[in-house]
Amino acid sequence: MKISASLKLFLALLLCITPVGLMAQDNAADCDPLRNKIAQLEKLDIKPMSPTMQQLYKESLLKLYKQFSRCVEREISHATVMQRSVAGTDAAPDVENALRTLAKDKSGADAKITILTKALNFTDAEPASATPQAATRAPVSPRL
Numbered sequence: 001m002k003i004s005a006s007l008k009l010f011l012a013l014l015l016c017i018t019p020v021g022l023m024a025q026d027n028a029a030d031c032d033p034l035r036n037k038i039a040q041l042e043k044l045d046i047k048p049m050s051p052t053m054q055q056l057y058k059e060s061l062l063k064l065y066k067q068f069s070r071c072v073e074r075e076i077s078h079a080t081v082m083q084r085s086v087a088g089t090d091a092a093p094d095v096e097n098a099l100r101t102l103a104k105d106k107s108g109a110d111a112k113i114t115i116l117t118k119a120l121n122f123t124d125a126e127p128a129s130a131t132p133q134a135a136t137r138a139p140v141s142p143r144l
Contacts, residue, residue: 027084031105038064055120062116069109076102 041061046054079102081094 023034031075034064034068034071038068042074058116058120062113062120065109065112065116069106069113072102072106072109 017096037060041057044057047055051121059141062144079095079099083092086092086095
């Protein structure tokens with residue numbers, strides 16, 4: 001039963017992450033698919049999983065949050081340009097509200113990235129665009 005659950009999780013993670021990376025590059029302005037993939041992964045119960053599967057889950061979630069953060073950053077950039085072009089019109093308050101929401105989303109994603117980075121013992125020097133597999137791990141002291 002445990003192997004079956006682990007295999008299902010692995011396949012779900014694989015299916016979630018592979019298309020998202022391609023979508024994030026092709027459709028940078030729409031972060032909803034990334035948001036949905038994150039929500040899907042966060043619904044999974046990882047407690048019964050093996051430590052290896054939990055590690056894979058956290059690394060996958062970290063990768064998605066990094067992609068989402070970059071996507072929201074691009075949306076903020078686009079909304080800022082739009083804000084300048086609609087200044088003084090009836091659309092200005094809506095654009096300001098959208099910018100506030102995007103800033104809140106970015107802040108939340110960055111907080112999750114920090115938490116997952118610490119939980120995975122990745123160093124702080126890791127660039128935000130690096131993949132979890134390329135990250136360096138903090139040295140672990142041997143138990144005596």
